[in-house]
Amino acid sequence: xxxxxxxxxxxxxxxxxxxxxxxxxxxxxxxxxxxxxxxxxxxxxxxxxxxxxxxxxxxxxxxxxxxxxxxxxxxxxxxxxxxxxxxxxxxxxxxxxxxxxxxxxxxxxxxxxxxxxxxxxxxxxxxxxxxxxxxxxxxxxxxxxxxxxxxxxxxxxxxxxxxxxxxxxxxxxxxxxxxxxxxxxxxxxxxxxxxxxxxxxxxxxxxxxxxxxxxxxxxxxxxxxxxxxxxxxxxxxxxxxxxxxxxxxxxxxxxxxxxxxxxxxxxxxxxxxxxxxxxxxxxxxxxxxxxxxxxx
Amino acid sequence: xxxxxxxxxxxxxxxxxxxxxxxxxxxxxxxxxxxxxxxxxxxxxxxxxxxxxxxxxxxxxxxxxxxxxxxxxxxxxxxxxxxxxxxxxxxxxxxxxxxxxxxxxxxxxxxxxxxxxxxxxxxxxxxxxxxxxxxxxxxxxxxxxxxxxxxxxxxxxxxxxxxxxxxxxxxxxxxxxxxxxxxxxxxxxxxxxxxxxxxxxxxxxxxxxxxxxxxxxxxxxxxxxxxxxxxxxxxxxxxxxxxxxxxxxxxxxxxxxxxxxxxxxxxxxxxxxxxxxxxxxxxxxxxxxxx
Amino acid sequence: xxxxxxxxxxxxxxxxxxxxxxxxxxxxxxxxxxxxxxxxxxxxxxxxxxxxxxxxxxxxxxxxxxxxxxxxxxxxxxxxxxxxxxxxxxxxxxxxxxxxxxxxxxxxxxxxxxxxxxxxxxxxxxxxxxxxxxxxxxxxxxxxxxxxxxxxxxxxxxxxxxxxxxxxxxxxxxxxxxxxxxxxxxxxxxxxxxxxxxxxxxxxxxxxxxxxxxxxxxxxxxxxxxxxxxxxxxxxxxxxxxxxxxxxxxxxxxxx
Numbered sequence: 001x002x003x004x005x006x007x008x009x010x011x012x013x014x015x016x017x018x019x020x021x022x023x024x025x026x027x028x029x030x031x032x033x034x035x036x037x038x039x040x041x042x043x044x045x046x047x048x049x050x051x052x053x054x055x056x057x058x059x060x061x062x063x064x065x066x067x068x069x070x071x072x073x074x075x076x077x078x079x080x081x082x083x084x085x086x087x088x089x090x091x092x093x094x095x096x097x098x099x100x101x102x103x104x105x106x107x108x109x110x111x112x113x114x115x116x117x118x119x120x121x122x123x124x125x126x127x128x129x130x131x132x133x134x135x136x137x138x139x140x141x142x143x144x145x146x147x148x149x150x151x152x153x154x155x156x157x158x159x160x161x162x163x164x165x166x167x168x169x170x171x172x173x174x175x176x177x178x179x180x181x182x183x184x185x186x187x188x189x190x191x192x193x194x195x196x197x198x199x200x201x202x203x204x205x206x207x208x209x210x211x212x213x214x215x216x217x218x219x220x221x222x223x224x225x226x227x228x229x230x231x232x233x234x235x236x237x238x239x240x241x242x243x244x245x246x247x248x249x250x251x252x253x254x255x256x257x258x259x260x261x262x263x264x265x266x267x268x269x270x271x272x273x274x275x276x277x278x279x280x281x282x283x284x285x286x287x288x289x290x291x292x293x294x295x296x
Numbered sequence: 297x298x299x300x301x302x303x304x305x306x307x308x309x310x311x312x313x314x315x316x317x318x319x320x321x322x323x324x325x326x327x328x329x330x331x332x333x334x335x336x337x338x339x340x341x342x343x344x345x346x347x348x349x350x351x352x353x354x355x356x357x358x359x360x361x362x363x364x365x366x367x368x369x370x371x372x373x374x375x376x377x378x379x380x381x382x383x384x385x386x387x388x389x390x391x392x393x394x395x396x397x398x399x400x401x402x403x404x405x406x407x408x409x410x411x412x413x414x415x416x417x418x419x420x421x422x423x424x425x426x427x428x429x430x431x432x433x434x435x436x437x438x439x440x441x442x443x444x445x446x447x448x449x450x451x452x453x454x455x456x457x458x459x460x461x462x463x464x465x466x467x468x469x470x471x472x473x474x475x476x477x478x479x480x481x482x483x484x485x486x487x488x489x490x491x492x493x494x495x496x497x498x499x500x501x502x503x504x505x506x507x508x509x510x511x512x513x514x515x516x517x518x519x520x521x522x523x524x525x526x527x528x529x530x531x532x533x534x535x536x537x538x539x540x541x542x543x544x545x546x547x548x549x550x551x552x553x554x555x556x557x558x559x560x561x562x563x564x565x566x567x568x569x570x571x572x573x574x575x576x577x578x579x580x581x582x583x584x585x586x587x
Numbered sequence: 588x589x590x591x592x593x594x595x596x597x598x599x600x601x602x603x604x605x606x607x608x609x610x611x612x613x614x615x616x617x618x619x620x621x622x623x624x625x626x627x628x629x630x631x632x633x634x635x636x637x638x639x640x641x642x643x644x645x646x647x648x649x650x651x652x653x654x655x656x657x658x659x660x661x662x663x664x665x666x667x668x669x670x671x672x673x674x675x676x677x678x679x680x681x682x683x684x685x686x687x688x689x690x691x692x693x694x695x696x697x698x699x700x701x702x703x704x705x706x707x708x709x710x711x712x713x714x715x716x717x718x719x720x721x722x723x724x725x726x727x728x729x730x731x732x733x734x735x736x737x738x739x740x741x742x743x744x745x746x747x748x749x750x751x752x753x754x755x756x757x758x759x760x761x762x763x764x765x766x767x768x769x770x771x772x773x774x775x776x777x778x779x780x781x782x783x784x785x786x787x788x789x790x791x792x793x794x795x796x797x798x799x800x801x802x803x804x805x806x807x808x809x810x811x812x813x814x815x816x817x818x819x820x821x822x823x824x825x826x827x828x829x830x831x832x833x834x835x836x837x838x839x840x841x842x843x
Contacts, residue, residue: 029391031391031394033398077569077573078572078573081572083390083391084331084332084390084391084394085572087332087391087394088332088523088568088572089568089569089572091520092520092565092568092569093569095520095561095565096562096565096566099558099559099561099562099565102558103556103558103559150699150700151696151699154693154699154706155685155686155691155692155693155694155706155710156693156694156695156696156699158678158682158685158686159686159694161675161677161678162675162678162686165675165676165677165678166673166675168637168657168669168673169669169673169675170658171637171656171657171658171661172635172637172657172661172666172667172669173658173661173666173686173687173749173753174658174659174661174662174666174687174689174753175658175694176656176658177658180694183696187696213516217398217399217402220395220398224395259413260410262406262409263406263407263409263410263414264406264410265406266402266403266405266406266409267402267403267406267407267410269399269402269403270399270400270401270402270403270404270405270406271399271403272399273395273396273398273399273400273402274381274396274399274400274403276395276399277385277388277392277393277395277396277399278381278384278385278396281388281392287677
């Protein structure tokens with residue numbers, strides 16, 4: 001049962017992370033391949049602040065604010081780039097953030113990472129805290145879902161899709177496309193930061209190795225598999241992928257084969273991405289072509 | 297002190313000649329097919345690991361012989377990428393191809409980990425002895441690296457300028473639709489590009505592994521450098537990639553004199569950023585038209 | 588209304604628009620004609636801010652608009668269509684129109700949460716306006732279909748509807764009748780004449796000469812990047828230079 005709680009919590013954290021990427025990738029057509037950077041900024045900021053005595057609620061607010069600011073700073077120069085160049089620029093940005101985590105040893109303790117990240121007293125620690133942590137994570141994931149649905153089922157969300165379909169048309173119709181896209185990246189970064197914050201305080205130990213291209217690929221897979229540009233898509237994708245990933249850890253595997261598990265899993269993920277692009281690029285749940293104008 | 301900088305410069309040229317070999321294939325694929333091939337880095341890794349495999353037991357071939365089957369298999373991987381993934385996606389939007397190439401790269405990288413584990417490996421060779429030349433230290437392997445790069449780029453120059461195949465290759469990268477209409481054999485050109493990309497990347501990977509070590513991430517790390525070189529060189533341009541690669545190698549190594557070596561990679565990352573910012577539409581002129 | 592002064596634009600060695608000056612004045616429907624490659628579309632891109640001009644000035648309602656980004660020019664009242672139809676294929680026809688409504692409160696994030704009823708009200712109003720435009724275009728029964736499923740001609744109409752939704756003062760149309768059937772062309776002519784009666788100004792590029800002479804109050808002729816003539820339809824038809832540059836060449840093409 002405790003395993004089950006644990007798996008659910010990780011799935012929910014990834015569902016927040018995947019939903020935040022979906023706002024950029026699915027709704028706006030911005031291929032952010034460095035989204036892990038904002039997850040990492042959220043996790044590190046909240047961990048460092050709370051380890052240095054800042055009350056946890058303040059640390060959380062500080063962390064997601066910083067993630068949002070970082071998002072705006074990345075957006076302003078890179079949004080002028082066309083599709084695949086934006087992807088490369090964001091990927092490089094994430095690598096730079098990773099190098100900072102790794103090398104600013106005075107602050108981040110470098111590759112040794114940050115242990116003993118505190119949790120709020122009312123949640124506590126250990127196995128007994130799992131149900132309560134699950135409830136908190138579920139609450140955050142639900143808020144994210146509602147928030148993003150409100151944002152995307154609106155005139156703003158319609159503009160995002162117009163930009164995705166044809167940016168020139170959006171401009172010809174008087175849309176300030178850079179501003180609209182910047183807002184999407186800021187909201188996406190804030191929510192990715194939130195996912196990182198929850199993750200840091202749940203696992204209670206973070207290190208630079210947790211914030212690499214590998215996690216970017218994992219979250220990209222969640223969104224692409226579930227169905228980009230839909231509301232349930234990234235949630236479904238996160239549950240399928242993460243459930244599978246976490247579940248494998250609890251299968252008893254003879255110790256001489258253990259070293260094959262992670263690479264095989266990686267190969268399967270890569271394979272799914274390729275097959276999805278070849279056979280079903282829209283994902284498991286395909287986007288409705290009719291925009292919900294009235295039920296907003 | 298002068299010799300310190302001279303040493304850094306030489307290190308830069310050595311690194312740069314390898315980056316250039318990585319960058320060429322990336323530039324050619326972009327030039328013709330207009331997408332950024334993420335899995336290009338895995339050709340580097342597979343070339344190196346396969347050579348290592350053939351040179352250790354049970355094969356225990358000498359390294360210079362292991363290179364042959366290793367490169368043949370690497371070329372096979374390159375051609376299979378095109379046949380099974382990129383060709384079916386030729387008409388898709390660039391982002392779908394980009395995601396597929398990320399997936400492919402992840403798959404191949406984990407294939408390396410599956411076969412040979414994640415730990416560092418080294419070639420079981422006697423320690424390469426170096427030469428001290430007026431204060432500059434250089435190993436035999438490093439000399440081989442620079443010479444191979446020279447040889448490969450000379451052959452490429454001959455191929456592109458003096459053969460019919462090379463001419464059609466250049467025509468295709470100017471305008472793929474027009475070339476097909478003009479009766480250029482696209483299958484042949486496509487094959488040539490993937491064979492060249494695989495051989496250059498694989499050989500570069502082998503040399504890099506001989507000089508340093510093997511690890512599953514070596515391709516991915518080199519890919520970012522190669523991409524910076526391609527951006528710098530511009531326009532899917534093979535010679536641009538050569539110059540760009542050398543520039544990145546030298547800039548990175550000289551930077552060690554001024555910033556912490558931990559941030560050496562920042563140089564190429566920063567360069568990519570600056571280049572993208574000041575040439576926002578990209579160097580390949582892929583800007584979408586207003587029409 | 589729209590005043591263009593000494594506007595030039597080159598791409599490398601090619602001079603696409605060469606020192607063009609004219610004033611649309613109070614003309615209801617103005618036409619821009621000329622052979623292919625004479626710089627008409629480039630001029631439209633310059634007016635709407637999609638290209639930056641090399642020299643010269645463009646004034647709209649006595650304000651200088653060159654140098655402004657396209658979305659600001661659009662908000663000032665110059666709204667355009669594109670040469671090849673650019674509907675948003677995955678959005679419904681209705682949404683294709685509503686998206687063009689100006690000053691949507693719900694395009695900002697905070698009002699979505701703090702003034703939801705105001706946003707909803709505006710959305711309802713825009714929806715009604717869009718439906719009435721679709722009705723005049725004869726597309727109302729297709730309002731829920733994805734725009735990509737419409738026929739080419741219907742997409743052209745939808746694009747014009749989208750422009751109308753934006754409350755334009757001047758509409759810029761790049762080849763509105765290219766590729767659509769004669770019945771739809773008649774329909775389009777009626778729509779454009781109605782707009783003229785509502786004192787919305789129209790500036791269009793068109794190759795269909797009989798249509799241009801029927802519809803336009805004033806015609807501007809471009810050749811090789813320069814403005815070579817302007818006048819009423821009958822003046823244009825009788826001008827030897829125009830006939831040589833444009834009509835003559837078209838006759839050659841027809842013979843060949």
